[in-house]
Amino acid sequence: MSDLYEKLKRFQQNTPVQKPSPPALVPSSSTSKPLPDQLLKIPGIVRGSQVMEKIQQRDDAKKKFLSTLGVNEVTNPAGKYGYREIKISNRELPITKEDIGGLEIQTISRDASLAVFNANDFLFFDTETTGLAGGTGTTPFLIGIGFFDEDGFRVCQYMMRDYDEEAAVLHDLVKQIGRFPALAxxxxxxxxxxxxxxxxxxxxxxxxxxxxxxxxxLFAARRFWKKMLPSCSLSTVESRILGRTREEDISGELIPYVYFDFLRGIRIERMRPVLFHNVEDVVSLAMLAAKICRMVRHPENECRHGWEWFGLGCCLAAAGMWERTFFCLEQAVLEPSLSLEEWIAINKFLSLSYKRLARMKEAVDVWQRMIERGEDVFAMIELAKFHEHTEKKYAEALALTERAILQMRNRQNDVMANGPATVMYEELLHRWNRLLEKRKNP
Structure with a gap:
């Protein structure tokens, strides 16, 4: 190894160092063609030039189509994007700003921070995205915002005509959001x-x-209409509760595919219902907020179903408005379309609310009607507790306990398969033995 190293060292010492010669200068009188013409002879460059030309034609066609829908190009320091603004006058709007109040919103949302706001303070927003699963790879290509002004309701749409326009959209969206103290x-x-x-x-x-x-x-909609509707999607609530029917619309799960086609310049006219869909969603947000606020303010005019009365009663109970809570719940149990299980569930909540406020007379009335109509074990147990601990009527309490035990035995298969029901059955046996002792030794 050392011999090889010595040979290399001697070879380097004996080899003369050659300085690089300066590059030859091309005379200015050269007859060669200009550089661009030479590049155009390369096949890859020719193909790239044709592709760029097609891309430009595609983008021009998209911009021309969007301009027919009122989408204009806006330029800011971050780039360019498509912007559209739609004004709905007070005469065309089926609601008023006075319909939306902070106290009603606080009641339905259970958020005290919203109590100080009115309709002018809310920015309603909705997005159309490249996917419905969420995550970092999902991009909102169309962002619609709506707000009240002196002339009515205004909807502004910020559209990414291609992915490179996202920064420009967000740049201007920040300014618009900063004008409002609350979101919806x-x-x-x-x-x-x-x-x-x-x-x-x-x-x-x-x-x-x-x-x-x-x-x-969405949370308020679920409280009121989850039991009434097949789903609580905005389109379902809009058609079944608000009574709105869209003439030109597209299903939400198809929107990402329509946008992907639009990016490639394919069937770009299908973006028309997507823009319409976004506007309708934003307007429906304002109408839904007004509807729910009116339900809190004037339930006798707005509530049409027992579950609406029940949902409102739960919201009022959480806010501590007990008299209004009892009124709504009593109205809810009058709904004729309720199944027996639904009717018992509402009565159970009502009776516990009365019991919480120590209004035992009303609670007893509810338990008695639950037993008369549905032979409900819960009502028998609660009424037995009342007779045992409050009225000291051990015979009545024992009779109710025995009745509850018999009812549980009739559902023996359910008792054996249901852990909580088994525990309830054992507690009933324990209460029965205790009541026997109390009746013998009062």
Missing amino acids: SYNGKCFDAPILQARFLLNRLRFPITDMPHLDL
Whole structure:
């Protein structure tokens, strides 16, 4: 190894160092063709030029089509994007700003921070995205916002005509959001807001709505209509509760595929119902907020079903408005379309509410009608407790306990398969033995 090293060292010492010669200068009188013409002879460059020309023609066609829908190009320091604004006058709007009140919103949302706001303070927003699963890879290509002004209700749409316009959309969206102290959405807390937060983070922008009060109307819709409707999607609530029918619409799960086609310049006219869908969603948010506020303010005019009365009663109970709670729950049990199980569930909540406030006379009345109509074990147990501990009527308490035990034995298969029911059965036996002793030795 050392011999090889010595040979290499001697070879380097004996080899003369040659300085590089300067590059030859091309005379200015050269007859060669200009460089661009030479490049155009390369097949790859020719193909690239043709592709760029087709892309430009595709983008021009998309812009021309969007301009027929009122989508204009807006330029800001971050780039360009499509912007559309729609104004709905007070005469065309089926609601008024006075329909939306802070106290009613606080009641339905159980969020005290929303009590100080009125209709002018809320920014209603909805997004159309490249996927419905959420996550970092999901991009909101169309963001619609709506708000009340002096002339009525205004909807603004921020559209990414291609992925490179996202930064420009978010740049102007931040300014618009900053004008309002509160937000309103439909499932926005779990879907729209996290997606926007991810996109702001990837674009190195501060997410403006992290600490803003946020009214998510999906939770209120579930409280009122979950038992009534096949689903609580915004389109279902809109058609079945608000009575709105969309003439030109598209299913939400198809929207990502329509946008992907639009990016490729394929069937770009299918974006028309997507823009319409987004506008209708934003308008429906305002109408839904007004509807729920009116239900709290004037339930006798707005509640049409027992589950609406029950949902309102639960909201009022959480707010501590007990007299109004009892009124709503008593109205709920009068609903003729309720099944026996539903009717018992509402009466159970009503009786426990009376018991919580020590209004035992009303609670006893509820338990008695539950026993008369449904032979309900819960009502028998509660009434037996009342007779044993309050009235000291051990015979009545024992009779109710025996009746409850018999009812449980008739459902022996359910008792054996249901752990909580088995525990209830054992507690009934224990109460029965205790009541026997009390009756013998009062």
